[in-house]
Amino acid sequence: MKKQLIVRSLTVAFLVALFALGALAQEKLDLQMLDRIRQEGLVNSKITDFLIYLCDVYAPRLPASPQYVEAGEWVVGKAKELGLANAAMEPYGTFGKSWELQKYYAAMIEPQYMPIIGYPKAWTPGTNGVLRGQAVLVTANSVADLDKYKGKLKGAIVLLQGEQDLSISFEPVADRFDELELEKLTLAPEPGFRRPGAPPMPDAMARRQLQLTMAKFVKDEGAGVILEPGRGKNGTVFVGSGGSRAKGAEMPLPAIAVATEHYNRIVRILQKNLPVTLEVEVQASFTADDLPGTNVVAEIPGVDKKLKSEIVMLGGHFDTWHAGTGASDDGAGCAVAFEAMRILKALGVQPRRTIRMALWDAEEQGFVGSRGYVTNHFFDRTKKEKKPEYDALSAYFNFDNGSGRIRGIYAQANSAVVPIFEAWLGPVKDLGAATVTLRNTGGTDHLPFDGAGLPGFQFIQDELEYGSLTHHSNMDVYDHVSRPDLMQAATVMAWFVYNAAMRDEKLPRKYFDPNALAPARRGS
Ligand SMILES: [Zn+2]
Numbered sequence: 001m002k003k004q005l006i007v008r009s010l011t012v013a014f015l016v017a018l019f020a021l022g023a024l025a026q027e028k029l030d031l032q033m034l035d036r037i038r039q040e041g042l043v044n045s046k047i048t049d050f051l052i053y054l055c056d057v058y059a060p061r062l063p064a065s066p067q068y069v070e071a072g073e074w075v076v077g078k079a080k081e082l083g084l085a086n087a088a089m090e091p092y093g094t095f096g097k098s099w100e101l102q103k104y105y106a107a108m109i110e111p112q113y114m115p116i117i118g119y120p121k122a123w124t125p126g127t128n129g130v131l132r133g134q135a136v137l138v139t140a141n142s143v144a145d146l147d148k149y150k151g152k153l154k155g156a157i158v159l160l161q162g163e164q165d166l167s168i169s170f171e172p173v174a175d176r177f178d179e180l181e182l183e184k185l186t187l188a189p190e191p192g193f194r195r196p197g198a199p200p201m202p203d204a205m206a207r208r209q210l211q212l213t214m215a216k217f218v219k220d221e222g223a224g225v226i227l228e229p230g231r232g233k234n235g236t237v238f239v240g241s242g243g244s245r246a247k248g249a250e251m252p253l254p255a256i257a258v259a260t261e262h263y264n265r266i267v268r269i270l271q272k273n274l275p276v277t278l279e280v281e282v283q284a285s286f287t288a289d290d291l292p293g294t295n296v297v298a299e300i301p302g303v304d305k306k307l308k309s310e311i312v313m314l315g316g317h318f319d320t321w322h323a324g325t326g327a328s329d330d331g332a333g334c335a336v337a338f339e340a341m342r343i344l345k346a347l348g349v350q351p352r353r354t355i356r357m358a359l360w361d362a363e364e365q366g367f368v369g370s371r372g373y374v375t376n377h378f379f380d381r382t383k384k385e386k387k388p389e390y391d392a393l394s395a396y397f398n399f400d401n402g403s404g405r406i407r408g409i410y411a412q413a414n415s416a417v418v419p420i421f422e423a424w425l426g427p428v429k430d431l432g433a434a435t436v437t438l439r440n441t442g443g444t445d446h447l448p449f450d451g452a453g454l455p456g457f458q459f460i461q462d463e464l465e466y467g468s469l470t471h472h473s474n475m476d477v478y479d480h481v482s483r484p485d486l487m488q489a490a491t492v493m494a495w496f497v498y499n500a501a502m503r504d505e506k507l508p509r510k511y512f513d514p515n516a517l518a519p520a521r522r523g524s
Contacts, residue, residue, distance in 0.1 A: 095291050121241060327478050
């Protein structure tokens with residue numbers, strides 16, 4: 001290296017170090033407090049206890065269901081025990097009708113007996129006792145193809161899709177980010193371009209339209225039940241809703257998602273033109289169709305005379321799907337938020353700003369709970385009207401990408417928060433949390449905040465088994481949640497919330513023009 005170059009490199013290195021120090025100095029990090037947070041979160045953790053109640057005792061929790069309310073009341077009780085203030089189930093508006101499964105049984109009777117792994121789809125009705133009927137595979141490439149089934153489906157148990165591909169996979173079930181992937185995540189994505197005149201995938205749209213027509217046809221023909229392949233393998237069934245929560249919505253047929261292996265066996269026998277007799281019983285009930293929805297909230301009040309009216313929020317969503325117990329989606333996020341509150345409370349933290357936990361309802365129906373909350377407290381998108389707390393919120397931190405540990409955070413296109421988050425992550429780098437990306441991430445409850453111009457963030461989390469196994473499946477249960485990952489996450493969450501509550505200024509906001517608002521986005 002030439003002397004001049006060395007001097008220049010040293011100067012650059014010095015400037016970079018100065019800048020980093022500058023950010024750190026500006027952030028006034030209390031590293032002694034961090035040591036205590038780490039001790040409380042990583043050594044004295046109570047997250048497992050909370051998680052067992054949330055995933056084994058009070059689950060699943062479909063929005064506004066009796067189970068949801070019972071679980072919410074339990075959390076409110078725990079929050080009060082912990083000494084949190086203003087713990088309550090806070091109404092956000094009308095949810096609609098909820099749904100509850102009481103009984104499920106299905107088996108193949110002929111040609112051989114086989115119990116069927118399956119789960120009724122939410123918001124579909126029961127069968128009125130045991131239904132024994134013939135399985136019928138309805139195949140159609142066009143509406144005209146349906147004619148041959150006219151008059152032949154009364155009381156039948158129909159399958160509307162053919163054999164599903166279940167080829168062997170050599171992909172690992174669980175995954176973590178490696179350094180290279182994290183590095184790539186910090187780079188801006190390639191600016192997108194749309195090919196001019198690219199057709200909007202007419203095949204997929206036509207296929208979807210045909211499926212809707214088929215579902216209506218089999219119902220009109222008096223079929224008894226619809227069986228669907230459950231999208232997973234190894235007995236894992238992914239299942240969501242098959243009906244509507246809306247008042248006065250038309251009642252669909254009972255519909256059951258079954259293990260793909262069992263579905264395929266039935267299809268292959270039918271394709272040999274051999275009869276298949278099935279037996280199905282579903283008991284399910286709907287609640288009143290105008291139930292109020294509630295989020296679960298609790299606070300550690302701020303103590304600074306000037307800043308205590310300001311708020312730092314953290315949370316995850318409290319509603320779950322029903323086939324599993326919603327352990328990773330999003331019992332994990334609720335446990336992380338609650339444990340972070342416990343850590344701060346156990347350390348006797350006196351935050352300058354008020355720290356508020358919110359566990360949201362009906363995220364799975366399109367962020368209904370968090371959207372309602374944002375509308376009530378911060379900003380009404382329809383009226384484009386700010387609410388009293390709009391200027392008081394510093395930030396909202398969300399945890400809802402499974403139970404994987406925090407590897408960093410999405411800055412959600414807010415450049416001003418990047419150096420702040422980098423400074424906060426510096427001293428927790430050894431826990432694997434170090435990456436700040438300017439990129440946006442979607443699909444969960446920080447979006448209603450973001451959409452109102454408020455700093456709402458979701459962490460970068462390791463994937464673990466989320467996409468392959470647990471997300472919306474019957475295997476989303478306690479055993480597939482990684483406790484060490486959640487201890488790490490609660491510790492980092494507590495540190496983030498602490499810093500946001502203690503720093504002199506609120507977190508900076510990005511440019512927001514209420515008049516340029518697009519319609520609210522929906523998600524997972
Ligand atoms: Zn979720």
